[in-house]
Amino acid sequence: MSTLHVTTTDGLRLAVTDFGSPGDTRPTLVCVHGYPDNSSVWLPLVRILGGDLRIVTYDVRGHGSSQAPATREGYLVEQLNADLQAVIDTVSPAAPVHLLAHDWGSTQTWEAVAGNVPSERIASFTSISGPSLDQTGAWLRTPGRTVRGVLARLRQGAGSTYIGFFQAPLLPELAWRSGLLDRIVGGSALDRTRSDRINGLELYRANAIARMTRPRPRPVTVPVQVIAPIGDAYVSRALAAEAPKPYVADLTVHEIEGSHWVVADHPERVAPLVRDFVRARS
Known part of the structure; x- marks a missing residue:
């Protein structure tokens, strides 16, 4: 295992961990975490897959040991994708x-595989x-042809109300500092820090509303596997499975x-x- 720093196109330093060894010829798996992690x-997964794959993780800008940008524009998806390409290269x-x-790591990576990274x-x-x-924006605008389809979109809309809350000034920050959002969000906290929780709000503020209200989905030629947890309170199985279908040439969906x-x-x-999935495409 080795730790290194990658410099981004706008001069920040990203903390990267390579769990492989010198001269490692196994397939390389780069992992992108979400919010507020x-x-x-990824450490529990590294313990299981580390014997089969060369695994690389990194702290997204503003999280963990990576530096944070000074402005909201530093969290735009295009810059996040440039960071990912810098790590890959x-x-x-x-x-x-x-x-x-x-989570948000996946959200930003969808844009990378849609052409932001070669x-x-x-x-x-x-x-x-x-x-x-x-x-997502395109899927929500597509009328469901059945009552089930309409209900799926209404359910997803209800599950995404937190995105609107995150746009408010100061209130989300106060909710994190008070511990309220920790109790609501749940999940395994691992080594989440206050800066992970606070800085990551800018991911939503810089990108979510603009992209979802004016969606421009692009074709994806990279093979994609979607893993959809059936108990996910934030991303419905319908959204996870259906939204990519019109755009992904090679799509595999698994519910767990x-x-x-x-x-x-x-x-x-x-x-x-x-x-x-990695073995089949290596």
């Missing part, structure tokens, strides 16, 4: 990598509980038991699916 959320300059992402640098993408903002935080709470349910 940092890269420690550093840890695997000569070969494509496989991507695994959860497709030849990415061998596959596994998404867990983090839909594309553009695909678990909550939104399944990657930390039950990594043994996630690991075999990731391992098999």
Whole structure:
């Protein structure tokens, strides 16, 4: 295992951990964590998959040991994708990598595989509980052809109300500092810090409303696996499975038991699916 720092296009330093060894020729899996986590959320999965794959994790800007931008614009998806490409080019300059992402890490990575990072640098993408903002916006605008479809969209709208709350000034910060949001959000806290919780709000403020109200989903040629926990309170199975279908040429969907935080709470349910998908596309 080695720790290194990658410099971003706007001069920040990202903390990166390579769990492989010098000369490692196994497939490289780059993991992108979500909100309000940092890269420690992947440690339970690393313990299971570390013998099969070369795993690389990093703290998204503003989280963990990575530096934070000075302005909200520093959290735009385009910059997050430039960070991801910088990590990929550093840890695997000569070969494509496989991507695994959860929650907001997955949301930002959808844009990377839709063209923000050259497709030849990415061998596959596994998404867990983090839909594309553009695909979500388009899906919510597509009238359900059945009562079930309409209800699915209404349910997802109710499950996404926190996005609106996160847009408010000061209130989300106060809710985190008081401990209220910790009790509501739940999940395995691991090594979450106050800066993870507070800085990460800018991810939503910089991107969510603009992209969901004016969606422009693009085709995805990278093979994609969507893992949908059936107990996810924030991303419905309908959204996870249906939103990507019109845009992804090679799409695999698996439903598993678990909550939104399944990657930390039950990594043994996630690991075999990731391992098999990576092996089949290496």
